[in-house]
Amino acid sequence: MKSVGIIGASGFTGHELLKLLNAHELVDLKVMNSRNYAGKKVSSLYNDFEGDDVYTGYSFDEVNAFNLDLIFLALPHAKSMDTIKELDTTKTKLIDLSADYRFKDPEVYEKIYGRASLATEHTWVYGLPELFKTEIQNAKAVANPGCYAAASILAAYPIQDEAAHIVFDCKSGWSGAGRDSDYAKNPGLLKDNLIAYKLTKHRHKYEIEQFVKTPISFTPHVFDTFEGMMCTAHVLLKNGANSDEIMKRYQDFYKDSAFTRVSQAIPDVSQTQKTNYCDIGGFEIDENNQLVIVSTLDNLWKGAAGQAVQNMNLMLGLPETEGLI
Numbered sequence: 001m002k003s004v005g006i007i008g009a010s011g012f013t014g015h016e017l018l019k020l021l022n023a024h025e026l027v028d029l030k031v032m033n034s035r036n037y038a039g040k041k042v043s044s045l046y047n048d049f050e051g052d053d054v055y056t057g058y059s060f061d062e063v064n065a066f067n068l069d070l071i072f073l074a075l076p077h078a079k080s081m082d083t084i085k086e087l088d089t090t091k092t093k094l095i096d097l098s099a100d101y102r103f104k105d106p107e108v109y110e111k112i113y114g115r116a117s118l119a120t121e122h123t124w125v126y127g128l129p130e131l132f133k134t135e136i137q138n139a140k141a142v143a144n145p146g147c148y149a150a151a152s153i154l155a156a157y158p159i160q161d162e163a164a165h166i167v168f169d170c171k172s173g174w175s176g177a178g179r180d181s182d183y184a185k186n187p188g189l190l191k192d193n194l195i196a197y198k199l200t201k202h203r204h205k206y207e208i209e210q211f212v213k214t215p216i217s218f219t220p221h222v223f224d225t226f227e228g229m230m231c232t233a234h235v236l237l238k239n240g241a242n243s244d245e246i247m248k249r250y251q252d253f254y255k256d257s258a259f260t261r262v263s264q265a266i267p268d269v270s271q272t273q274k275t276n277y278c279d280i281g282g283f284e285i286d287e288n289n290q291l292v293i294v295s296t297l298d299n300l301w302k303g304a305a306g307q308a309v310q311n312m313n314l315m316l317g318l319p320e321t322e323g324l325i
């Protein structure tokens with residue numbers, strides 16, 4: 001049995017982690033820290049939670065004394081790196097759900113997030129097993145991908161060499177903005193609605209650009225559902241191509257991936273909600289040589305907590321799919 005902890009357990013991704021880890025048969029969840037709700041029942045904050053579990057409020061010294069095998073940080077960016085410097089990571093592995101260690105070039109992170117990443121003793125691995133499984137298995141510290149970034153990279157990675165330009169048109173459920181967002185405080189704001197925002201400069205655009213090396217455009221939207229995400233990738237091809245061959249290329253590329261499925265069918269949001277799957281489909285080419293590929297995933301699962309558990313399984317030598325559906 002491996003021992004694990006969550007810092008930031010009361011947030012949306014922390015809560016999803018808490019549920020997944022509680023149900024995981026090969027780990028013991030010893031720390032579920034919250035600043036504001038320590039000592040309170042989880043069910044007092046989330047009515048989907050059955051059980052008497054109570055948020056913990058351990059000091060960093062107390063957390064370090066547990067000598068946990070792995071700690072998840074489910075905190076806002078910048079708060080994560082401030083927290084990591086308090087943790088003893090000699091034995092304990094880390095998975096950070098924030099953006100603090102997703103960027104290879106610290107100057108890019110600083111430019112986008114407005115603050116330099118604090119150095120840590122570990123090299124961080126980008127936590128997308130479809131691209132970096134071996135590195136994750138050997139990692140002491142993993143930076144979990146952003147949700148839009150994961151859906152976009154998975155949709156575009158195998159075709160990027162043939163693309164002159166890719167336009168990502170993405171839609172997310174409102175949990176993507178966290179517990180403190182206006183949507184969380186007043187879900188009526190989104191009723192029967194779809195809202196575009198950050199038309200050209202969303203932070204995840206720069207995260208995607210680390211792995212999709214062709215010119216890209218990225219526009220996010222939020223729509224009237226709690227969790228779930230769709231990314232439609234409009235790929236302007238350099239040359240003529242055959243859509244069946246492209247789909248076959250995707251099927252080959254993802255054939256060993258535990259949670260990324262490829263088919264001709266256009267995926268919809270509901271088929272990946274509350275699962276760790278990313279479904280990729282569509283593969284139509286129009287008369288302008290534009291290929292359209294659609295990916296869906298759940299922003300709280302494959303886009304955050306589910307991905308983090310998959311990464312934990314790999315890092316701790318557990319079966320990759322353990323505790324996930």
Ligand SMILES: NC(=O)c1ccc[n+]([C@@H]2O[C@H](COP(=O)([O-])OP(=O)(O)OC[C@H]3O[C@@H](n4cnc5c(N)ncnc54)[C@H](OP(=O)(O)O)[C@@H]3O)[C@@H](O)[C@H]2O)c1
Pocket residue numbers: 008009010011012013014033034035036037074075076077079097098099145146147175176177178179180299300303304
């Ligand atoms: N939501 C998503 O779909 C999603 C997907 C991928 C990645 N992420 C990333 O995952 C991280 C967590 O996201 P989330 O949606 O779970 O956010 P959230 O719902 O806002 O939760 C964050 C939690 O962090 C704690 N916290 C806030 N400020 C803090 C501070 N200054 N010091 C220590 N703890 C603090 C809060 O818990 P207490 O006040 O109780 O301590 C809060 O519940 C973010 O970096 C986000 O960008 C989110």
